[in-house]
Amino acid sequence: MKYISTNKKADPVSFAEAALKGLAPDGGLYLPQIWPRLSDSFLDQLSQKSLQDIGFKISRLFVDGIDDDVLEGITKEALNFDVPLNSLGNQVYVLELFHGPTLAFKDFGARFMSRIFSALRKESDRDLVILAATSGDTGSAVAQGFLSVEGIKVCLLYPKGKVSYIQEQQLTTAGQNVTALEVEGTFDDCQRMVKEAFSDYSLNEKLQLSSANSINIARLIPQMFYYFYAIAQLSVNSSPIFCVPSGNFGNLTAGLMAQKMGMSATGFIAATNANDVVPEFLDYGEFNPRPSKRTISNAMDVGNPSNFARIVDLLNEDYQQIKRHIWGASFSDSQTRQVIKEVYRKQDYLMDPHTAVGYRAVQQYISSEQGYFSESKSTPKIILSTAHPAKFKDVIEPIIGKKITMPDRLKACLNKQKQSHVLEDDYDELKKWLLNHYN
Numbered sequence: 001m002k003y004i005s006t007n008k009k010a011d012p013v014s015f016a017e018a019a020l021k022g023l024a025p026d027g028g029l030y031l032p033q034i035w036p037r038l039s040d041s042f043l044d045q046l047s048q049k050s051l052q053d054i055g056f057k058i059s060r061l062f063v064d065g066i067d068d069d070v071l072e073g074i075t076k077e078a079l080n081f082d083v084p085l086n087s088l089g090n091q092v093y094v095l096e097l098f099h100g101p102t103l104a105f106k107d108f109g110a111r112f113m114s115r116i117f118s119a120l121r122k123e124s125d126r127d128l129v130i131l132a133a134t135s136g137d138t139g140s141a142v143a144q145g146f147l148s149v150e151g152i153k154v155c156l157l158y159p160k161g162k163v164s165y166i167q168e169q170q171l172t173t174a175g176q177n178v179t180a181l182e183v184e185g186t187f188d189d190c191q192r193m194v195k196e197a198f199s200d201y202s203l204n205e206k207l208q209l210s211s212a213n214s215i216n217i218a219r220l221i222p223q224m225f226y227y228f229y230a231i232a233q234l235s236v237n238s239s240p241i242f243c244v245p246s247g248n249f250g251n252l253t254a255g256l257m258a259q260k261m262g263m264s265a266t267g268f269i270a271a272t273n274a275n276d277v278v279p280e281f282l283d284y285g286e287f288n289p290r291p292s293k294r295t296i297s298n299a300m301d302v303g304n305p306s307n308f309a310r311i312v313d314l315l316n317e318d319y320q321q322i323k324r325h326i327w328g329a330s331f332s333d334s335q336t337r338q339v340i341k342e343v344y345r346k347q348d349y350l351m352d353p354h355t356a357v358g359y360r361a362v363q364q365y366i367s368s369e370q371g372y373f374s375e376s377k378s379t380p381k382i383i384l385s386t387a388h389p390a391k392f393k394d395v396i397e398p399i400i401g402k403k404i405t406m407p408d409r410l411k412a413c414l415n416k417q418k419q420s421h422v423l424e425d426d427y428d429e430l431k432k433w434l435l436n437h438y439n
């Protein structure tokens with residue numbers, strides 16, 4: 001399988017090259033040149049498949065250069081946690097993606113990638129430097145996923161003062177091969193600096209850089225698994241609507257990729273906070289990236305979602321086709337708070353702020369847009385729950401007026417000493433730091 005850039009100005013590359021490079025040399029994002037499809041018999045038997053079965057089957061179609069037994073081991077080990085589908089009644093479901101070590105869905109990508117990278121790397125290779133911008137959860141997942149992996153160094157850029165206390169502790173206390181850079185700017189500044197590093201020829205001569213952001217195709221592969229697994233868990237085989245709380249739109253892109261591979265989905269709901277560039281595009285047909293705004297669902301504070309390029313490519317650069325696949329809506333912090341409170345009170349179900357944005361979007365869809373995708377009332381709506389509420393304790397506790405218990409794996413990092421380097425939001429500063437540190 002070859003991978004091609006969404007900008008179409010770079011040569012097709014192998015899986016190893018697409019994964020280890022992250023961004024294509026023409027600044028585009030990699031997608032498969034020809035879409036693989038799961039067999040009808042596999043799809044018909046989905047309800048009997050485990051997450052690991054699905055994972056291995058899909059990975060095999062995308063990953064070259066790693067033997068079957070190794071790849072099967074990787075998928076088993078990376079996906080060693082539960083992904084329950086909870087019913088909230090009225091055909092509304094929540095797919096809990098937060099049972100991994102850092103309590104957010106980013107664990108899927110990070111745990112899979114770290115193992116894939118180490119299988120692809122050769123002993124003789126230079127150290128690989130994973131450079132990742134994080135709006136909060138990627139950093140901690142990547143720090144955990146790559147911690148103490150031989151031959152790999154991790155450098156995380158996060159916006160100073162714009163991640164939660166717990167997120168910051170998670171990403172600055174890993175130590176060993178993981179370093180955190182605290183950037184005086186927004187997530188978009190971090191993302192821009194990282195992109196600049198990847199396209200800086202002289203830097204790439206000296207360091208072998210790789211990315212762990214959702215610009216990396218290797219991260220999106222494991223995110224397809226749970227879409228299929230959600231359908232496997234429905235009691236009646238049906239074609240659901242997936243609602244995806246979105247920031248950089250990697251998660252929603254993975255859903256479209258799953259659909260390309262034969263997954264039956266009626267449509268996708270793109271739920272955002274005030275950073276509503278994509279819902280606005282869906283309404284007006286214009287894509288206007290702009291600086292991100294701070295919200296309580298901070299992992300979605302993205303003003304220039306990089307996977308938009310993949311969405312457009314996957315749907316043939318056709319606005320009408322994009323609209324037929326995706327409906328979008330954005331919600332304010334006060335709407336988000338209100339829905340957390342309401343669902344907790346009425347259904348005894350506690351959602352983190354990101355999941356709540358998704359829930360609110362489904363509410364709105366049902367009340368005013370039902371039938372947009374020509375579906376029936378009985379079509380299941382599955383909200384991807386992207387993080388555990390305890391991760392956003394500071395926001396949630398005042399809303400529900402109660403203390404929430406912290407899972408043990410989260411407690412572990414809270415008393416450790418934060419270690420980070422403060423950096424200006426300036427690419428030259430980053431370059432200097434990288435060369436000093438890793439060269």
Ligand SMILES: *Cc1c(COP(=O)(O)O)cnc(C)c1O
Pocket residue numbers: 104105106136137138214245246247248249250251252299300354355386387
């Ligand atoms: C990263 C993240 C998102 C956004 O996912 P994208 O793939 O960037 O759209 C949503 N919720 C949480 C909790 C996240 O960590």
